Amino acid sequence: MNADIIKKQIIALKNLNTPNSEFIVNLFEYYLKMQNSKKVILDSDFITVVNENYNLDDVIKINKYTPNKLITDNSTIYINLNNYEIGENWFYNFQNNLCRIYSNLIKTKNEVLTEEILIDKVLDIKNNDYTKKYIVDSKKYKLYKLIKNLDKIITSSNLKNIKFLIKYDEEDILKYNFVLKELKMALEVIREENKKKKILYLYDYFSDYLDGEFRNYNFCNFKNNQCFAQYDKNNKFKFPYTEYNGCCYDVRNKVQCNNLDTASCGKCKIKSLSCKLLICGYLRSKGINYSIYDSLLTKSFFKLHQKLDCVWEFYIDEKEMIKRMGKASLLYR
Numbered sequence: 001m002n003a004d005i006i007k008k009q010i011i012a013l014k015n016l017n018t019p020n021s022e023f024i025v026n027l028f029e030y031y032l033k034m035q036n037s038k039k040v041i042l043d044s045d046f047i048t049v050v051n052e053n054y055n056l057d058d059v060i061k062i063n064k065y066t067p068n069k070l071i072t073d074n075s076t077i078y079i080n081l082n083n084y085e086i087g088e089n090w091f092y093n094f095q096n097n098l099c100r101i102y103s104n105l106i107k108t109k110n111e112v113l114t115e116e117i118l119i120d121k122v123l124d125i126k127n128n129d130y131t132k133k134y135i136v137d138s139k140k141y142k143l144y145k146l147i148k149n150l151d152k153i154i155t156s157s158n159l160k161n162i163k164f165l166i167k168y169d170e171e172d173i174l175k176y177n178f179v180l181k182e183l184k185m186a187l188e189v190i191r192e193e194n195k196k197k198k199i200l201y202l203y204d205y206f207s208d209y210l211d212g213e214f215r216n217y218n219f220c221n222f223k224n225n226q227c228f229a230q231y232d233k234n235n236k237f238k239f240p241y242t243e244y245n246g247c248c249y250d251v252r253n254k255v256q257c258n259n260l261d262t263a264s265c266g267k268c269k270i271k272s273l274s275c276k277l278l279i280c281g282y283l284r285s286k287g288i289n290y291s292i293y294d295s296l297l298t299k300s301f302f303k304l305h306q307k308l309d310c311v312w313e314f315y316i317d318e319k320e321m322i323k324r325m326g327k328a329s330l331l332y333r
């Protein structure tokens with residue numbers, strides 16, 4: 001996506017000043033901010049990224065674990081991340097949606113922008129299939145299978161150092177940074193002995209990630225205690241059920257959820273992952289969709305019922321959820 005074109009479009013959208021123009025401005029303003037701030041690939045004490053003409057043959061001494069996937073030199077496991085499919089995750093789903101909106105915007109750049117054009121041609125709500133999945137490269141290895149393997153290798157081999165070898169283009173930095181962050185979390189989960197703490201790490205990770213996405217892109221864009229879906233007259237969905245406070249409504253008792261702290265700008269008093277994962281049809285029709293089933297880390301660690309707990313146990317705090325989910329072991333152990 002071309003930053004100069006985006007900047008010009010942002011000015012045109014700001015002049016339009018409608019609910020959907022503001023929504024698109026929020027998406028692209030944060031996208032540009034991320035592009036500008038992350039020029040360096042993520043690095044850490046146990047992940048080393050190599051971006052040079054690395055001759056992998058130089059480091060292949062033993063390849064005894066999983067042929068063609070991992071290579072090791074007795075003290076370090078080297079993993080060529082370019083051999084793995086890194087696109088199967090919710091980060092990619094969202095980035096693909098941004099690219100879709102961007103290319104629609106470019107196609108309509110000569111038209112006079114109106115709210116109707118944004119809905120019909122740019123967001124293209126009627127034709128947007130938000131259930132469509134990323135097309136995986138079948139020649140590449142599955143990353144979640146690597147994570148499950150890593151656990152066995154680390155615990156059985158005493159090999160403590162892990163190096164990810166990557167060759168990347170500037171444009172790919174955001175994508176690789178996301179995957180490396182997830183791999184870092186996966187290694188922390190694997191190295192933690194206590195099962196409930198493992199689940200806690202993952203639960204916190206997902207909660208913080210979703211909070212960050214909703215805060216940074218400002219999808220719900222609250223104004224005067226009404227969310228985007230509540231004040232946009234073009235919302236055809238019969239949700240949320242109330243006129244104020246977004247979707248923080250207790251459907252069981254048909255009252256406003258009592259975890260909502262109205263005294264503190266409508267903040268939630270608890271940490272419910274299911275609530276964070278609930279994205280209304282109105283936002284999903286614009287391509288905002290974070291499914292726990294698409295997450296690399298849930299594919300690697302959670303059993304089906306643990307994923308279902310994440311999605312369906314609304315209004316329940318983290319502590320109770322960790323207790324429930326911790327009754328079963330994780331997928332890989």
Ligand code: SF4
Nearest residue numbers: 220227229246247280
């Ligand atoms: S997710 Fe909830 S708060 Fe956000 S726009 Fe949809 S209904 Fe409103």
Ligand code: SF4
Nearest residue numbers: 248257259260268275
């Ligand atoms: S528990 Fe869920 S519905 Fe209730 S206030 Fe918190 S986020 Fe909203």
